[in-house]
Amino acid sequence: MVLVRDVVKYLELLAPLALAEEWDNVGLLMGDPSLSIESIMTCLTLTDETVEEAQDRSVQLVVTHHPLPFRPMNRITVETTAGRLIWRLASSQIAVYSAHTSFDSAATGINSQLADGLQLDQIQPLRAFSDGEPDVGGGRIGRLSVEMTLGELADRAKSFLGIPSIQYVGDLDRQVRTVAVACGGADEFLTDAIAQQCDVFLTGEARFHTCIQAMANHVSMLLPGHFASERFSVEQMATQLANAFPDLAIWAAEREQDPLRTL
Numbered sequence: 111m112v113l114v115r116d117v118v119k120y121l122e123l124l125a126p127l128a129l130a131e132e133w134d135n136v137g138l139l140m141g142d143p144s145l146s147i148e149s150i151m152t153c154l155t156l157t158d159e160t161v162e163e164a165q166d167r168s169v170q171l172v173v174t175h176h177p178l179p180f181r182p183m184n185r186i187t188v189e190t191t192a193g194r195l196i197w198r199l200a201s202s203q204i205a206v207y208s209a210h211t212s213f214d215s216a217a218t219g220i221n222s223q224l225a226d227g228l229q230l231d232q233i234q235p236l237r238a239f240s241d242g243e244p245d246v247g248g249g250r251i252g253r254l255s256v257e258m259t260l261g262e263l264a265d266r267a268k269s270f271l272g273i274p275s276i277q278y279v280g281d282l283d284r285q286v287r288t289v290a291v292a293c294g295g296a297d298e299f300l301t302d303a304i305a306q307q308c309d310v311f312l313t314g315e316a317r318f319h320t321c322i323q324a325m326a327n328h329v330s331m332l333l334p335g336h337f338a339s340e341r342f343s344v345e346q347m348a349t350q351l352a353n354a355f356p357d358l359a360i361w362a363a364e365r366e367q368d369p370l371r372t373l
Contacts, residue, residue: 151262156178219343220340223343232252259284260332310329310330
């Protein structure tokens, strides 16, 4: 018999909560730790579609990347999106766990997986947290085994993330070697990429003025989108959990889609 607390213990070893940013809301956010479970669904974000899938398939635990609730709430009613989703989950006795930025920065978390997917060497945190833990920290930096053009690296990123297109800043013919990555909406890490003289900075999405700053400092950028830069890891998380808890039914949400569309 597997309990919610058993999965929580595993997730906290995988991505210690101490790694989360101060502003974040991580850990078991909803549910009974003593509840016996038979199934787990992973997802990037709790939406009407993912909550409906969890209810339809009688899930007892959802492991979501983005937390719900994210910020303190004074009331929970169905008159707000967050309140409606929380009410539906609670009514179905579905527990919710979020690792979010603790998983971003973990030794084998999203940014580490992203750097591996780009086939970088000499990978280390872009923003180290402490000298005593060299494998954890914000973002990642690494080097390509051989120089390639920005366009070739963009094609590699598209192939790994399974996307048809990618936004970029810079010259596609420019030769690049040192690459920084930070999943999601992490354009604040551009200053670290500049300081460490990176040729390319890949993040999910960035503000216009961040792109201007990158150009002014001769740093190219690759922007696959917030969803694409993290969703792949939700699928890998489902595989990791399935290996750790082989008696449970575990899958990544099948109804989850990127809300952004391209004409």
